[in-house]
Amino acid sequence: AIQMTQSPSSLSASVGDRVTITCRASQGIRNDLGWYQQKPGKAPKLLIYAASSLQSGVPSRFSGSGSGTDFTLTIRSLQPDDFATYYCLQDYSFPYTFGQGTKLEIK
Amino acid sequence: EVQVVESGGGLIQPGGSLRLSCAAPGFIVGSNYMSWVRQAPGKGLEWVSVIYSGGSTYYADSVKGRFTISRDNSKNTLYLQMKSLSAEDTAVYYCARDIIGCSGGKCPYYYYGMDVWGQGTTVTVSS
Numbered sequence: 001a002i003q004m005t006q007s008p009s010s011l012s013a014s015v016g017d018r019v020t021i022t023c024r025a026s027q028g029i030r031n032d033l034g035w036y037q038q039k040p041g042k043a044p045k046l047l048i049y050a051a052s053s054l055q056s057g058v059p060s061r062f063s064g065s066g067s068g069t070d071f072t073l074t075i076r077s078l079q080p081d082d083f084a085t086y087y088c089l090q091d092y093s094f095p096y097t098f099g100q101g102t103k104l105e106i107k
Numbered sequence: 108e109v110q111v112v113e114s115g116g117g118l119i120q121p122g123g124s125l126r127l128s129c130a131a132p133g134f135i136v137g138s139n140y141m142s143w144v145r146q147a148p149g150k151g152l153e154w155v156s157v158i159y160s161g162g163s164t165y166y167a168d169s170v171k172g173r174f175t176i177s178r179d180n181s182k183n184t185l186y187l188q189m190k191s192l193s194a195e196d197t198a199v200y201y202c203a204r205d206i207i208g209c210s211g212g213k214c215p216y217y218y219y220g221m222d223v224w225g226q227g228t229t230v231t232v233s234s
Contacts, residue, residue, distance in 0.1 A: 001168060032218065034220040034221075036152070036220075036221075038152070043201055043203075043224035043225060043226060043227060044152060044201070044221075044224055045224070046220040046221055046222050048220075049206075049218070049220035050217070050218070050219070053219075055219075055220065087151065087152050089152075089154070089220075091218045094165040094166075095154060095165065095166065095167045095168060096154040096157075097154065098151060098152045098153065098154060099151075100151050101151040101152070
């Protein structure tokens with residue numbers, strides 16, 4: 001199975017900051033990667049698909065990039081609603097695999 | 108409204124079996140790709156299984172041979188039959204709709220992610 005390694009595992013930031021979360025695949029996965037946001041006690045929410053395509057209804061301050069093995073999720077100008085845990089998911093091959101998550105906390 | 112609603116979770120003894128259900132009032136389960144994802148207490152997300160609209164199924168290595176994904180088109184419901192359960196299967200189980208695209212007759216050709224999720228159903232395996 002393809003291993004997905006996210007970094008950092010946790011991150012403290014302030015409202016208005018720009019933050020970047022990275023995800024590295026154990027082998028090349030083209031651009032077959034999505035990003036999900038999860039808040040405590042809630043279901044995950046799709047943010048980005050195909051590495052860089054913004055899901056409908058997701059604010060434009062979220063962006064994704066990367067291809068092959070290295071990917072990033074960037075949140076420009078953090079808002080209070082953005083403090084959550086973020087996961088990447090490779091959909092290149094089965095079994096699909098998530099990264100271990102990055103918890104974004106308020107500084 | 109497009110939504111999915113899971114049910115069937117509960118407390119089950121190790122070695123037991125349980126069937127989870129996922130109803131989808133706002134769309135046709137049989138025309139979509141549908142997944143199960145789980146989350147153990149305090150842990151991250153784990154992809155479990157998917158069923159294609161054509162019926163193909165795929166599983167995580169951790170559940171292969173023990174879990175079976177299926178659907179009943181007449182009830183517009185997705186299922187996850189789980190057997191030989193152990194404590195490691197304790198988790199919230201989410202049902203989700205996968206969005207795919209086709210090209211040149213090949214499906215899936217594009218994958219757009221899991222766009223509709225339920226609230227989850229909790230499975231606790233304990234004696």
